[in-house]
Amino acid sequence: MAGDILVEMRGISKRFPGVLANDRVSLSVRAGEVHALLGENGAGKTTLMSILSGLYRPDGGEILVEGRPVVFRSPRDAIRAGIGMVHQHFRLVEPFTVAENVTLGLDRPRFALHLAAVEQEVARLGDRHGLKVDPRAQIWQLSVGEQQRVEILKMLYRGARVLIMDEPTAVLTPQEARDLFTVLRQMAAAGRAVVFISHKLQEVMEVADRITVLRAGRNVATLEKAATSARELARLMVGREVSVSYQRTRQAGQEVLLCLEGVEAMGDRGFLALRGLSLRVHAGEIVGVAGVSGNGQRELAEVISGLRPTLRGSIRVGDTEVTGCHPARLIACGLSLVPEDRLGTGLVPTLTVCDNAILKCYRHPPVSRGPFLRRGEIRRRTRVLVEEFAVKVPGLDAPVRKLSGGNLQRLLLAREISARPRVMVAVHPTRGLDVGATAGVHRLLLEQRDEGAAILLISEDLDEILALSDRVVVLYEGRIVGEMPAAQASREEIGLMMAGIELPKDAGGGGQA
Amino acid sequence: MRLRLERRLDVPTALVWATPVVSVALALLAGALFLALTGSNPAEVYGMMLRGAFGSRYGTTETFVKAIPLMLCGLGVGVAFRMLLWNIGAEGQLYMGAFAATWVCLSFPEWPAYLLLPAMLAAGMLFGGLWALLPALPRAYLKANEVITTLMLNYVAILWVSYLVHGPWRDPAGLNFPLSPPFPRTAWLPTFPGTRVHVGLVMAIVAAAVLSVLLWRTRWGYEVRVIGESPRAARYAGMNVERNILLVMLLSGALAGLAGACEVSGVVHRLQHQISPGYGYSAIIVAWLSRLNPWAILVVAVLFGGLLVGGYAVQLAGIPAAVAYMLQGAILFFVLGGEFLTRYRIRLVVPGEVAPERRAAGAAGSGSAPGAGDAVAPARNGRAGDFGGN
Numbered sequence: 001m002a003g004d005i006l007v008e009m010r011g012i013s014k015r016f017p018g019v020l021a022n023d024r025v026s027l028s029v030r031a032g033e034v035h036a037l038l039g040e041n042g043a044g045k046t047t048l049m050s051i052l053s054g055l056y057r058p059d060g061g062e063i064l065v066e067g068r069p070v071v072f073r074s075p076r077d078a079i080r081a082g083i084g085m086v087h088q089h090f091r092l093v094e095p096f097t098v099a100e101n102v103t104l105g106l107d108r109p110r111f112a113l114h115l116a117a118v119e120q121e122v123a124r125l126g127d128r129h130g131l132k133v134d135p136r137a138q139i140w141q142l143s144v145g146e147q148q149r150v151e152i153l154k155m156l157y158r159g160a161r162v163l164i165m166d167e168p169t170a171v172l173t174p175q176e177a178r179d180l181f182t183v184l185r186q187m188a189a190a191g192r193a194v195v196f197i198s199h200k201l202q203e204v205m206e207v208a209d210r211i212t213v214l215r216a217g218r219n220v221a222t223l224e225k226a227a228t229s230a231r232e233l234a235r236l237m238v239g240r241e242v243s244v245s246y247q248r249t250r251q252a253g254q255e256v257l258l259c260l261e262g263v264e265a266m267g268d269r270g271f272l273a274l275r276g277l278s279l280r281v282h283a284g285e286i287v288g289v290a291g292v293s294g295n296g297q298r299e300l301a302e303v304i305s306g307l308r309p310t311l312r313g314s315i316r317v318g319d320t321e322v323t324g325c326h327p328a329r330l331i332a333c334g335l336s337l338v339p340e341d342r343l344g345t346g347l348v349p350t351l352t353v354c355d356n357a358i359l360k361c362y363r364h365p366p367v368s369r370g371p372f373l374r375r376g377e378i379r380r381r382t383r384v385l386v387e388e389f390a391v392k393v394p395g396l397d398a399p400v401r402k403l404s405g406g407n408l409q410r411l412l413l414a415r416e417i418s419a420r421p422r423v424m425v426a427v428h429p430t431r432g433l434d435v436g437a438t439a440g441v442h443r444l445l446l447e448q449r450d451e452g453a454a455i456l457l458i459s460e461d462l463d464e465i466l467a468l469s470d471r472v473v474v475l476y477e478g479r480i481v482g483e484m485p486a487a488q489a490s491r492e493e494i495g496l497m498m499a500g501i502e503l504p505k506d507a508g509g510g511g512q513a
Numbered sequence: 514m515r516l517r518l519e520r521r522l523d524v525p526t527a528l529v530w531a532t533p534v535v536s537v538a539l540a541l542l543a544g545a546l547f548l549a550l551t552g553s554n555p556a557e558v559y560g561m562m563l564r565g566a567f568g569s570r571y572g573t574t575e576t577f578v579k580a581i582p583l584m585l586c587g588l589g590v591g592v593a594f595r596m597l598l599w600n601i602g603a604e605g606q607l608y609m610g611a612f613a614a615t616w617v618c619l620s621f622p623e624w625p626a627y628l629l630l631p632a633m634l635a636a637g638m639l640f641g642g643l644w645a646l647l648p649a650l651p652r653a654y655l656k657a658n659e660v661i662t663t664l665m666l667n668y669v670a671i672l673w674v675s676y677l678v679h680g681p682w683r684d685p686a687g688l689n690f691p692l693s694p695p696f697p698r699t700a701w702l703p704t705f706p707g708t709r710v711h712v713g714l715v716m717a718i719v720a721a722a723v724l725s726v727l728l729w730r731t732r733w734g735y736e737v738r739v740i741g742e743s744p745r746a747a748r749y750a751g752m753n754v755e756r757n758i759l760l761v762m763l764l765s766g767a768l769a770g771l772a773g774a775c776e777v778s779g780v781v782h783r784l785q786h787q788i789s790p791g792y793g794y795s796a797i798i799v800a801w802l803s804r805l806n807p808w809a810i811l812v813v814a815v816l817f818g819g820l821l822v823g824g825y826a827v828q829l830a831g832i833p834a835a836v837a838y839m840l841q842g843a844i845l846f847f848v849l850g851g852e853f854l855t856r857y858r859i860r861l862v863v864p865g866e867v868a869p870e871r872r873a874a875g876a877a878g879s880g881s882a883p884g885a886g887d888a889v890a891p892a893r894n895g896r897a898g899d900f901g902g903n
Contacts, residue, residue: 307748328751337749345745351738359750362735371731 003031004066006193007052007083007162012061014047021047023217024061029162034184034194036208038201040237040292040460044217045197046088049164052195053085054078084155085164088171090147092139098122098150099135102157118157125156129190130183144269145176152183163187164195169203170294171269181207199237199292201230201499213237234495238462253283255318257454258304258423263313264478265303273299275478276313281423281454286445288469288486289458290494296478297458298340301427304456305337306330317423331360336421338412340428342405346412349401353393356400357382357415389414389444406437413444424448427458442468462491476500528855533802536847543847544840548832558827558836565826566819572826574708578780580818581710582607582772582789584717586796587803587810588724589768593645595728595805596741596761598652602645602663603769604793605670609644610637610770611777612674615693615784618700618777619682626699633700634774641770642763644670649762653755659762667793678786693784702779711779713772717814720768721807728807737761769793790821791838798845801852817841 007029014022022044029035037045050056052063054072062069065081072078075085092101099119119135126132131149139147148168155163165184169177184194184207198204204211205225213220213236220236258281267273273296281287291297302308304315306327314323317333325333339345347356358378361367366377382396391410394402403411409429416424426445430438445468449455459465465472465486472489474482474497482497545555566576586603593600613636621629648662678691686694702711728734740747740754747754776788799817803809824837 305749306751326751326753327748328753331751339749341745344743345749348739348743348746350742355735355738358735359739359746362732362750368732371733373730373732373735375730 008064029193033209036196036204036211039214043214082161084160086151088166094140162193166197238495255283259316264311286455288465288472291475334422336416336424338426354382425456532851536851539847540843562823566823576818579821580815581713582792583814585772587799589765591800591805593765599660605667606641606766606769607773608670610641610773613640614774637770637774638767642767645762645766653758691786713775724807
């Protein structure tokens with residue numbers, strides 16, 4: 001089934017400030033194949049495809065279409081060469097109809113718009129490729145799966161022969177995903193090429209003919225599906241071994257400080273993000289939640305801290321039932337959240353260091369007396385906090401947006417830790433920090449654990465999880481799909497579970513938390 | 514080459530305060546151009562306005578008379594703006610305050626002044642507050658846009674007062690003019706001797722003092738500041754955002770309502786068809802120009818009062834008083850423009866150069882953390898939209 005090479009990328013490099021997103025990456029896509037681009041978060045998949053679709057310009061390397069070198073200045077150039085990308089977040093105008101969205105941005109009918117003709121063509125394309133959707137429906141009336149079909153139709157209408165799909169199943173139900181795979185296979189059979197970006201091994205094994213694995217911006221391998229296995233792909237995808245490990249100083253306690261049972265919650269896009277999740281964290285224990293982002297991490301943290309309503313199930317902090325409680329009550333129960341979004345949720349960028357330091361404790365004496373804030377006391381406390389946790393600040397009255405990322409996180413942790421929480425939920429606590437700052441944050445978390453706090457560590461960094469956690473659980477599609485003591489965890493098994501592959505019961509620690 | 518807007522990482526403090534000053538200067542310049550084109554001598558007109566507003570004892574006191582409602586309304590909308598509640602309804606809240614004060618006065622004309630006046634002012638504040646609470650409820654619980662609702666309620670309030678003075682409350686001795694009967698002397702706010710400046714001025718100063726203590730020294734003020742800067746952080750800290758929306762709008766409306774009560778009780782001494790020449794709208798400009806600082810609002814309100822009085826003064830020379838409103842509009846225009854330029858900076862982009870400040874979310878993790886990207890990835894054009902989630 002492998003046809004001629006339609007598109008070839010040679011030695012593509014792309015540098016963003018501080019990061020080499022693509023390092024001499026090569027890729028060739030043949031007519032008639034579904035080519036999967038596999039890799040962890042941040043491996044450079046989307047960057048590479050954004051270059052191919054004309055969104056970014058490479059710093060180095062060349063792109064050949066049917067053997068001829070091309071330079072894309074914009075997505076328009078790419079689509080003219082037959083390359084179209086369907087992004088993870090759709091670019092559709094909600095109050096417009098399907099047909100209107102399809103013609104949007106085209107300059108083909110120069111002036112008069114014959115919508116009827118467009119509608120006919122859209123219907124014809126839809127019939128031929130199994131992409132059924134009413135051309136006259138308005139976008140907001142469509143399901144997510146149907147909207148995706150509109151995006152694909154948009155590209156087909158523009159004559160795309162190479163269709164790039166960026167994590168297309170992330171927003172789909174399993175049934176919709178199945179339908180999509182059928183469509184993609186059909187398109188390949190008709191001589192087009194599909195590039196399929198994913199980190200889910202299962203679906204890659206299901207739909208792809210060839211698989212290119214990227215890791216940290218580099219080519220790792222390109223394999224025929226027939227000649228590989230999910231296990232091999234998982235190993236290639238996560239790669240390197242654990243490099244750091246920390247010594248524990250004492251045994252975890254028996255007392256369960258955080259307990260979730262059968263928790264369900266909606267995600268922002270209106271479908272279930274947590275589907276019956278159960279989890280326990282003991283005093284003096286760090287439980288690491290591994291998983292590819294978008295599998296319910298954010299929702300998990302928000303549900304625990306009262307920022308997102310719980311649909312079903314129960315949450316307890318210590319012996320207190322806190323399901324559906326207001327965040328203020330949870331803070332009073334000794335729960336602390338180190339949010340994913342430091343500057344904006346965890347800290348208020350325009351307010352001063354002092355104002356930010358009291359965000360959680362301004363209600364109580366000695367910071368306030370009656371309705372009044374005690375400014376002297378606030379300054380004194382903030383000064384102590386800043387010194388004790390070695391936060392570098394230009395001044396106590398400086399707005400915190402002037403702080404560096406590492407110092408922001410220190411200030412945030414200083415505030416949270418000084419409240420002596422019983423349960424701490426830390427989401428991506430070291431994302432974007434340099435090595436030194438990361439080590440500092442790790443040390444603070446471990447000290448917290450040694451003080452007897454229960455810590456839930458949600459991170460995309462498997463190294464971090466393995467280095468800090470006592471226990472590791474794997475989150476996949478809103479459920480805990482595996483659990484094991486960190487000491488016995490293998491990267492490969494975790495990688496497989498992160499990608500949604502069930503392990504035989506005897507392989508790991510299996511079962512529910 | 515094309516132009517690109519970038520958000521400034523840091524807005525210099527000097528620039529923050531220079532913006533209003535430069536804006537006013539530019540507005541005066543634009544106004545001068547317009548006056549020159551229409552055949553007047555700008556310097557002469559401006560001089561006339563200045564003398565009219567501040568050049569005589571009478572002019573100066575009149576300026577203060579006009580400044581009082583601007584102060585109270587300005588403080589009201591200012592406190593709402595601080596929480597990003599765009600209360601455009603000060604005008605209507607002022608009318609409802611005037612209506613309520615009149616109602617009390619007409620219902621209990623026999624009450625002594627020490628009872629009647631406080632009751633009128635309290636009723637004015639209450640009705641102004643409730644009038645603001647009306648749009649605040651759907652805003653807090655249904656996220657209904659308060660700009661539209663507060664604005665539309667202005668017309669309801671204005672027409673309601675209009676109905677009353679044309680109908681049920683029309684003064685039988687008023688020769689068919691749309692006026693309520695005059696208030697008894699006991700319902701008149703005391704004035705400073707020999708002037709029309711009433712004690713509403715003292716109330717405005719007290720209100721500014723109370724507001725600045727409230728905002729900077731109390732727990733509640735802290736909540737308002739946090740919510741205004743980042744509602745997400747406020748929820749995270751366990752603050753009750755909805756309740757504070759209601760409280761702030763109530764306070765905001767009460768101040769505008771007080772302005773209305775003061776107008777009928779202190780200046781007009783009756784309810785009439787047009788008790789406000791748009792104080793509630795001008796107050797928006799006053800608050801904005803003052804950067805929502807209560808003390809600055811007092812000062813700027815005096816300048817805007819002067820603008821109004823100056824506008825009346827130039828009428829004698831055959832130039833319409835609308836000059837004052839034209840200048841107000843121009844000031845707002847330039848303030849908003851200046852505001853934009855203090856937050857963003859314009860940069861020329863040479864084709865081929867890919868914006869270097871764009872953050873490599875592809876490698877730094879999924880781009881879903883606005884906190885991380887905020888400082889560096891403001892790019893508002895479509896091309897920078899999607900580079901995360903890899």
